[in-house]
Amino acid sequence: MPAIPSLGNLRGRNNRRHQHPAPTEEQAHVVDCGVYVDGLRLPGQWSPVDAITEARRRRDGFVWIGLYEPGEEQLQGIAEVFGLHELAVEDAVTAHQRPKLDRYDETLFMVLKTVRYIAHESPTTANEIVETGEIMAFLGKQFIVTVRHGKHSGLQSLREELEGQPDRLQIGPAAVLHGIADRIVDSYLAVSEAFEGDIDVIEASVFAPRSPIGAEQMYLMKREILELRRAVMPLAVPLRRLAEGYTPLVPEQVRSYFRDVDDHLTTVSERVASYDELLTTLVDATLAKISLQQNTDMRKITAWAAIIAVPTMGVGVYGMNFDYMPELHWRFGYPLVMCVIVTACFILYRIFRKNRWL
Template structure:
């Protein structure tokens, strides 16, 4: 176990650097998961590097400002110390460590625990039956009167650029921890909008392929696989968006601890954008169901047309088969066996009947 812990400690910093998890202002080395730690007063970042406990003590001593700590995939031991310093509830801490949580908003005394599902569109040259379309991660936010603790899981959704943007707008950070929570929610929902637009392009491409004339046979089965894969990815997207509707409504409508009343108004815009994305995703799901049904119907029609052609040719060939079968019975006394031109008359009759049947089938659209 000690070897595994040592390996994890050696690998994680490299992963954080590669995935963009590192920030410009690291904390004291309390653990590999600590990305950034800063004290903000009147919307401006205080200088110097402090451990989370010392930063919180400084805020309490000054009686103003708040602490913002950023973590990336912390372990139980790494988060336990911070949880003790900031009074985080054990149940929320357990959720933050193990991840794979449903988007939600929970209140523990004067602390809010919010879970967001981050979504990233995976670029691909052409959608296939095995293409990954959306990649999900998680951002958990502990919001108190004097602190914000963000816990991120996944290789995307870094909050570094968001932190820098907020630091360049002191009037936003001056509103306290609730301004950080709003900025995170707004960033997540804006990403949803971008991903929804990209997924719409994939759906349009599949829809064009389904209603083209080249999707019959094996091509139609390949398109069905692409539709099904896209439907699975849309379902994953839907699981990220749908459960977040209620938390954003609560944040925009009800008084919450540590949420500034002025900031609560801004959550209405987030809730409105989220509702629009949810409508889009539900529409994607319904549209993909219709496209899949259309593709299956096309395959059925193509099979029926093939069967009609086979049946028509079988009917045409049945005429000469019947005549030759009759005259192949080898009875001694059969009519017209000794006629001079009987053989040629029968051949002409067979061809004439076959041509007449063939024209009839073509006239009815069977051939």
């Protein structure tokens, strides 16, 4: 059996594009169904039953069926053909699963979370930054069935790249599973790099004077990084199992490449963990900044209230209807009182200004 080519050779090749008739309404959930023998795709349009029959007849072939958000009845028909476990089928229909790897008899069931970075003008005004989806993969000796949830998680380009590398597909369906995992982890790297730019903008805004950013936007960023973390962190254990020989369905030459994917995932995990810690610090800094601004506002209000209390008290005293008041009948009494009030207010203003209350 030939050695699996390097990942670098997989990218950038001219790929062949297969044209297929439009699926019938009953088969609309089947995105593509191909039979591969010696790494080459057999021509023609195949139904799932005919495909697995042909692969078993050839012995050295396998089937790759791609499904997009199938219903329970639709997936149940595929499950009967390939002997998929009912618990795994239920998870594949329901979706919203954590990344995991389960073994059912001679079949592996793997769940991977897909992520997509949503472009926006500024992270300080965005409502959503990360969109997630799911890819479930059923791996058998002569088949791999992929179930996608989410519009951004298409595998057509990956299928074309793999079909441009027959020596890679000659390994079997485990090479397809590796290609899917590698593609998804690469998307994690791209999203994490884009997220880093957003965090730099947020960090600069938090510590900028009179920045408009508030706690709500910081919590949004925190929520988005947690969504990315839920996709990345749980995948480490399944990848490590595949790299360590968890099942004979993954040959040794593919395990070494799963180790490479696991290394890339470790890099992403470290980035996401650091982003999470930094955002926690920025949230605390934002709350402290808001609290400081509130204290500053309260000091200003208190200072002005103290200044206004002086004329209020003076006017209140001289507004009383008494005959015997200081300088009440003196010609210059009113101007003198006004001068005293203005002077007292000015002195208080200078004191508060010196203490930076105003």
